[in-house]
Amino acid sequence: MKPHVIALCPAPAVYRCNALKILLQWCRRGTRPGEEMRMIRELDHWIDGKPVPRGTQGSLTISGPRDRAVVARVALGQAEHVDLAVRAARAAARDWADRAPAERGRLLAEVARRLRERADEFVSVEVEETGKLVGEMRGLLQMSADYFEYYGGVVRALFGETINLGAGDHAFTSREPYGVVGMITPWNGPLTQASRGISAALAAGNTVVVKPSEFTSSTTLMLARLCEEAGIPPGVLNVVLGTGPEAGAPLVDHPDVRLVAFTGSVATGRAVAVGTAQRLVPTILELGGKSANVVFADADLDKVVASALTVCTGAGQQCSALSRLLVQDEIHDAVLERVAGEMRARTPGERLAPMTTEAQFEKVLGYFDVAAQDGARLVAGGHAVTGELAVGRYLEATVYADVTPEMRIFREEVFGPVLAVTRFAGEDEAVALANDSEYGLVASVWTADSARALRVASRIDAGQVIVNGGRVGIETPFGGYKSSGLGREKGFESLLHYTQLKTTVVSTR
Numbered sequence: 001m002k003p004h005v006i007a008l009c010p011a012p013a014v015y016r017c018n019a020l021k022i023l024l025q026w027c028r029r030g031t032r033p034g035e036e037m038r039m040i041r042e043l044d045h046w047i048d049g050k051p052v053p054r055g056t057q058g059s060l061t062i063s064g065p066r067d068r069a070v071v072a073r074v075a076l077g078q079a080e081h082v083d084l085a086v087r088a089a090r091a092a093a094r095d096w097a098d099r100a101p102a103e104r105g106r107l108l109a110e111v112a113r114r115l116r117e118r119a120d121e122f123v124s125v126e127v128e129e130t131g132k133l134v135g136e137m138r139g140l141l142q143m144s145a146d147y148f149e150y151y152g153g154v155v156r157a158l159f160g161e162t163i164n165l166g167a168g169d170h171a172f173t174s175r176e177p178y179g180v181v182g183m184i185t186p187w188n189g190p191l192t193q194a195s196r197g198i199s200a201a202l203a204a205g206n207t208v209v210v211k212p213s214e215f216t217s218s219t220t221l222m223l224a225r226l227c228e229e230a231g232i233p234p235g236v237l238n239v240v241l242g243t244g245p246e247a248g249a250p251l252v253d254h255p256d257v258r259l260v261a262f263t264g265s266v267a268t269g270r271a272v273a274v275g276t277a278q279r280l281v282p283t284i285l286e287l288g289g290k291s292a293n294v295v296f297a298d299a300d301l302d303k304v305v306a307s308a309l310t311v312c313t314g315a316g317q318q319c320s321a322l323s324r325l326l327v328q329d330e331i332h333d334a335v336l337e338r339v340a341g342e343m344r345a346r347t348p349g350e351r352l353a354p355m356t357t358e359a360q361f362e363k364v365l366g367y368f369d370v371a372a373q374d375g376a377r378l379v380a381g382g383h384a385v386t387g388e389l390a391v392g393r394y395l396e397a398t399v400y401a402d403v404t405p406e407m408r409i410f411r412e413e414v415f416g417p418v419l420a421v422t423r424f425a426g427e428d429e430a431v432a433l434a435n436d437s438e439y440g441l442v443a444s445v446w447t448a449d450s451a452r453a454l455r456v457a458s459r460i461d462a463g464q465v466i467v468n469g470g471r472v473g474i475e476t477p478f479g480g481y482k483s484s485g486l487g488r489e490k491g492f493e494s495l496l497h498y499t500q501l502k503t504t505v506v507s508t509r
Contacts (some may be wrong), residue, residue: 033226041072041125043217045081045241046224048088049234052081060214060243065131065354065361066392072129074214077242079250082209085238086256089180089207092235097205101155108152109204110230115145115195118226122219126191129216131354131393144195144223146474151495152202158204158495170507175499177205178282182257184248184272185220186264187213187356188317188415194220194490197261197284197473198227198237204498209238209257215357234377244268252276259283263319264412264439266483273486277354284487284497286319286479287412289441292434293322294456296427297330299446301338303469307444308339308419312346312397315353316417319362319484320442320464323414324403325421326433332423336401340380343419346397352417354393360366361393364416367409368398374407376400376420395496405436413439427452431459439482442466463488 042059054075064071096104096148115122122144123137132140163171164279181201185193190212201208212220217239224239240247252260252275261284262272269287276283295304311321327335345350355361361384368382381398384390395416403410403420410420424430434443446469447453457465463480466472479488487497 004187014037025400029237035100040070041218042242043072043074043221045075045085046221046239047075047081047085047124048092048229048238050127052084057242057307062129062215063246064128065347066128068358068391068393072218074217075238075241076214077211077247079246081240081242082211082250082254083089085240086180086182086251086254088235088238090256090401092233093177093179093207096202096207096233096236097179097271099205101158101203101205101308104203104205105152107157108148108199108232109241111199111227111232112145112147112149112152114230115141115148115223122222125222126216126219129218130187130190130356133351133353136314136353140189140192143474144191147199150474151199154492155203155495159494163503165505169505170506171503171505173292174502174504175204175496176502177204177498178258178500179204179206180257180262182210182251182254183208183210183245184251184262185210185212187215188314190216191219191223193263194223196494197263198223200494201261201498202232202236202490204495206259207236207238209240211240211242211251215242217241222440234350235481242454247426249275253279255279261487262286263489269354269485282497282500284479284489285485286487286489287416287483287485288439289319289321289480289484290411290413290435290437290439291320291322291442291444291462292324292326292460293444294430294434294446294460295325295327295335296430296449296452297328298447298448299331300448301331301335301470303455304335304446305338305342307446307469308335309342309346311419311433311500312352312417315355315395317415319413320478321415322442322444323419324410324434324437325419326430327421328430329423329425332421336379336399336421339419339421340399343380343397343399343417346417348394348396349389349392352394352397355395355416356393358393359416361395364395364414364418367412367414367418369417371400371407371409374409375402376407377402379421381417406434408464410438427456429457435459435461440481441479441484444469504505 034229057076059073062072160173263286269285379399381396385394397417441463477493479487
């Protein structure tokens, strides 16, 4: 069947157009039984409140992870598109910064309302591009809306302080926006990652130029259009599409970008940091992880098993995945048996999403070979899915046992549904194993001994430690130690990172 082409940017509110819906219904009636109509999205840049055609640079064809069918063609931006977007953001910066925080907050709350209202559209598009399970994506859509609602409210609490210098002088501090923020977001969570950074940056009074991953750009463009429909002025939020070298690097290097926020791999994060260091520009880096899930013998095993299975969320394509399961000797075999059984039951396609990109699919397959070469014991999974689902990028949920610190699957971020299980004898060994990593993003501790729980949590080098399944949310700051990054996203702390502190001293003498 010939694919149907839809241009995402040029037609306003394309997915809500009644005439288009009627046309789509008519087209579906014309398909053969069991055949799904394909819509290929044509994605162009969104700059200063309008679509900007790709010009002569051409486009990149993107295939969906569930069946590798073409889903989008993405404009390949260059330095000229970045410059156009930054100039638009700079022109809009003063008016946006001068607006009362309460006014900016009301607009962000309206974005949240509209996101929830159009949840089905956003979920459908992102599921097609990322392969996420529908249920998981619905939760992420609500989280994305929550970010705008949260920062729209707490920005009213962004206060300065007064400083007592004695009679005759009045000193106070204030928090001001940087101006233009350059933001580069990853392919594994395009809507949530964009919403997390954009909502905080806009609440603080900055304007934003965002470059989403070229593999998952659609929902970021949809979000930018929705923000303008909600009343956010043109130029405040701009989207430049393309690859890292051609569009991301010019954004990092642009002289009018005063803060850069990047989420992605450690290698690229280091390159971003080198670029911003040359210009002495502050940088927020949310990078990789190889997070430890530390289980002591007195832990609640039902909850431990459920925690271990979170490595399958998003097919393990999340930096916070608890991909190292460290288990005390006394319960090691029992935990391993239960976890392996549950992992085998994670049916790909139904309860396990595919790999989003072809490169990631091949990377995880490569780690199966690496684990075997290093001597890890395969307990469950370890293969690409065969049969009908082989048309997509599906892998089995995988568990390795007898994993030692020298092995690459212990040390390196696999970014897939792969769990490395290691045993330990006592508390000191558990902490040493947890910290034996270049990463320090997240950790988890399970024990009925509250004193030990707090003691171990305080000794683990990680930006976020979860004890006995404690719940985290958009209010809790998120970021890493060591190679896992710089700065914090989420929570009130994020607002502080998106502002700079000014001290003003007035003489009253």
